[in-house]
Amino acid sequence: MSETLxxxxxxxxxxxxxxxxxxxxxxNTFGEQVVDTWALSRADPSEVLSVEHTRRMNGRLYPxxxxxxxxxxxxxxxxxxxxxxxxxxxxxxxCCDPWLYAHxxxxxxxxxxxxxxxxxxxxxxxxxxxxxxxxxxxxxVPVSGEKVDITPPLSRPGDHVCLxxxxxxxxxxxxxxxxxxxxxxxxxxxxxxxxxxxPA
Ligand SMILES: [Zn+2]
Numbered sequence: 001m002s003e004t005l006x007x008x009x010x011x012x013x014x015x016x017x018x019x020x021x022x023x024x025x026x027x028n029t030f031g032e033q034v035v036d037t038w039a040l041s042r043a044d045p046s047e048v049l050s051v052e053h054t055r056r057m058n059g060r061l062y063p064x065x066x067x068x069x070x071x072x073x074x075x076x077x078x079x080x081x082x083x084x085x086x087x088x089x090x091x092x093x094x095c096c097d098p099w100l101y102a103h104x105x106x107x108x109x110x111x112x113x114x115x116x117x118x119x120x121x122x123x124x125x126x127x128x129x130x131x132x133x134x135x136x137x138x139x140x141v142p143v144s145g146e147k148v149d150i151t152p153p154l155s156r157p158g159d160h161v162c163l164x165x166x167x168x169x170x171x172x173x174x175x176x177x178x179x180x181x182x183x184x185x186x187x188x189x190x191x192x193x194x195x196x197x198x199p200a
Contacts, residue, residue, distance in 0.1 A: 003196045010190030011177035013116025015124050017042070018165035021200030023081060026173065028138055029194050031157035032185035036095045036113040036134040036174040039069065039077050040126070041167055047071050048132045049078060051091040061143060062088040068166065069135065077169060082162035087154045090136035096178050104180045111177035120172045137161060139183060152182045
């Protein structure tokens with residue numbers, strides 16, 4: 001199948017409008033890139049994909065192919081229809097934000113996933129809700145007993161996921177700009193990812 005792929009440059013974000021039944025294919029083109037992912041109901045943007053509710057409803061810390069992501073009103077929002085990666089996708093850690101980069105001593109203005117989320121929604125004239133905790137696709141956050149670690153990713157070039165909308169949604173992706181810690185690889189270099197929308 002030939003389809004047109006749209007680039008999300010490393011460190012940037014994008015909002016994608018999906019009708020129920022449509023699927024977004026997301027490719028980790030160069031591997032090791034974390035993509036923070038949110039979803040909002042278009043009927044009421046205060047209904048959002050909730051990792052807290054998803055962990056509860058699925059009874060798991062990590063999403064698995066075939067499972068759904070649930071909203072903060074316990075509706076099924078998105079299905080993880082395909083996942084080529086045998087590892088895990090984090091649902092524990094908040095997105096990077098201006099205060100995290102300040103914590104690391106960066107000057108103000110560093111790109112961050114929080115601002116990418118807010119900016120992407122404003123391009124669609126959607127008033128953003130309080131920033132939900134994202135699904136951090138390909139982010140490697142192993143849990144051992146009570147310890148949570150943040151370690152370099154294990155994802156490979158060309159790994160992909162397919163997310164199918166189970167209601168009319170906006171999906172927001174942020175190719176995480178983190179270049180201080182090795183969550184996007186030990187060379188600390190954010191890289192592009194690519195996506196395409198597939199019909200129902
Ligand atoms: Zn980030």
